[in-house]
Amino acid sequence: MSKRINAETPAPGEPVNLSRRRFLLSSAGTAAGALILGFGLPLGSARMQAMAAEPNAAGTQVNAFLEIRPDNTVRLLCPFIEGGQGTYTAMAQIVGEELDADPSTFVVESAPPGEAYVVMESGLRITGGSMSVRMGYPSMRRLGALARAMLLQAAGTRLNVPVSELTTEPGHVLHAASGRSLSYGELAPDAMDLPVPNAESITLRDPSKFRWIGKPVRRLDSYEKSTGKAIYAIDMQVEGMLHAAVQHAPRLGMTVGTLRNEAQVKAMKGVHSIHRLPGAVAVVAERWWHAKRAVEAIQVQWQEAAADSPLRVMPADFSSVAFREQLANEPGPGRDAENEGDTAGILAKAATVIEATYHNQHVNHAQLEPPSALARFNADGSLDIWLPNQAQDAFLADIVKRTGLEPEKIKLHTPLIGGFFGRHFLYDTANPFPQAIELAKAVGRPVKLIWSREEEFLRDVLRPVAVVKFRAALDDKGIPVAIEAVSATEGPTEGIAGEQGPELDPTALEGLTGKAYAIANKRIAQAYVKGPVMVGYWRSVGNSLNDFFYETFLDELAEKGGHDPYELRLQLLQDNQRLTHLLKSVAELSGGWKPGPFTAEDGSRRARGIAMASPFGTETAVVAEVSIENGQVRVHDIWQAIDPGSIVNPAIIEAQVNGAVALGLSQALVEETVYIDCQPRARNFDLYPVLRPSRMARVHVKVIESGAKMGGIGEPPLPAVAPAVASAVARLTGQRIRSMPMSNYTFSQPS
């Protein structure tokens, strides 16, 4: 599915004037097809729109998405990028279901930028927010159905029978009356020249008859990814390519001064040239190893940032600990995101008021594929660029702005991504492509720039830190009746914007907001604090920290009020059938709610904790079982019940739950980006701990299809993990966990 793009055919920039028929017949290779599509069918053009009966209906330009080849395989250009979450397989299932073509016959690739591919109901095109399947679902079903209608139409003409006498079976049109059958591959040349029918004329398949949607269809990319054949941006090679490496300023905002040893470095083996870039020096070489070694040898006299630097300048005295203290001391009431009832009044007169302050840590994305970009200027001045990204149109627009090229002159390619977790959005100083473009222009040859792992840890954007002050009132039965949370933080969206907007940034507080518990009086607020660190989105975004805070605090409230945390949640959710069912399901999945502490078969003392979260339109509940080993938390089992409403692929969901649990455990147990004296302590995996296999928990998953509106999958299974673990640890050790990671705590062996 990830065939290497043969960038040499056709000749770069040469206008390709192929009819749609020829495009469809160009089955010689996906490589050629990919380019022909990019060159030959300018997206959003009048011609493309004329092909669709409803030019404004998203995802109706069948020819932009689908190529059915003579061998009956289906090539789908996917609006979403594949970075492990399984969206290519899911899209093949959805389109295949309505097209009536087995998903296993699909070859899926990333679609180029262009409005034809804006298929989400929101009108956005990004791969993030766990949106692809749930928001692309209606459009992609319709797309498959439209293509099937065109094939039926073509078959009717070919067989000279009314379409009403025709049916399909996977990959074929049948005429039962005459016993004749035509393959989609045979029909495609005719079918794809037909006008796209009106979307209103299409009848979608009855969900009770689904063959592939809702089934554990096997991923399309397993074999390539198990044999090293999958191609990522970092693997791209083009003719005449040079390699580049960079050394960034130790603090963002600093500029390049004198290079003390430029001549010596220039003379190092393999060095082609040395370049001064904004906030970085670069070496271009015949081999990346030469470039890296040389650029690291450059002794740069870094200059302090100018007073009017547009960048978020990293101050020389910045440290994580001091920043957290600043947040903790942030005065003021904050701006309200939610304010219901009389929180202040209840808190003022309640007999029992509980207060606690929580915080989280900065974390890196630490995706295994280091960022890279390959830029090639062609003879006609056009630019081909290969890079990992989660937002093709935004990246294209940014490249237009930086280069002054017309959008039509830029071909942006998105290969498979070696993990993203929010890493590959457009972050002003955190993407290598502007440097690659500048270097390619300077040397007049294609340049592939790879950021070393060390440069990646220096320039990656971080998940924000928050310090949250909670206050809650319990009634005389120990039930919470008022809760207040004021978070001193900067959300990722307002962080990227560089300022707080007129509205609060929902990604700052999600997980504190939107809680379903029946607590009549609540106030959730943010005290905005712009920090010195470049922040960004990290898997499950605000929920990754805020559900830890809220759910762990709720566990404290249960304990203080003399209630079991499971029973208390059942009580607070008694009017919510969906969440009550979810909560009971996770308890049942774990063999019945059994908080402990208890002695396990191996003699270790253990306890369990429980937590819930409602991220990205999906509902989740988690039970965690922990013990203490050598003074640190050992998580044995995670049971997760997840209700995304309805589903496309249960096997991929189970894999995503496993992955989200791993990241959830990683942030809960070990992971932390620490700045000391304005520098990150870790520049590689030696000092930046991520969850290792030895600390992975067994994961047990129960998928519930409640029939509610379809929710997300990639991120939702993460947020409830940390609070379930923290609550279990508190129960086992008596020590309250109010921050992550837990490696900063020392636990004595519970008896």
Place this chain on the structure above:
Amino acid sequence: MELRINQKTYKVDAEADTPLLWVIRDDLGMTGTKYGCGLAQCGACSVLVDGNVTRSCVTPVASVVGREVTTIEAIESDEVGKQVVTAWVERQVAQCGYCQSGQVMAATALLKRNPSPSTAQIQAAMVNLCRCGTYNAINAAVHDLANNIGSSAAPNEEGV
């Protein structure tokens, strides 16, 4: 110098201390072996050198002269490697897939040396990082193989 990689001989012009990884990727154009950290921390660059799993990002190319290097590109030519790939596909292990070349190499090295490793031996051998969190699927795939490679393998009830 002359290198033996995947049972072919290559002449390469590289300094003795160049990491094997970059010779494989940039000089020989075989990109299945991945760069992750450059410090032997993550294991994405794992290859076999005389059958032993080796982190090529810190292995000087000169040190493998006269030895047999196997990369992921030749994994299916190896009888055990082929079974590992099959198990990886069967268990649907990969997510982003970036670390999986290294994981498959590590599993192959383990199972070639020890066709029926214990759970503890599997844990000791399968230490490569995976940011997607495929650890349980990897563990399941290796346990499947541990039960089925080699005649003396006893059924392992523990599973995952």
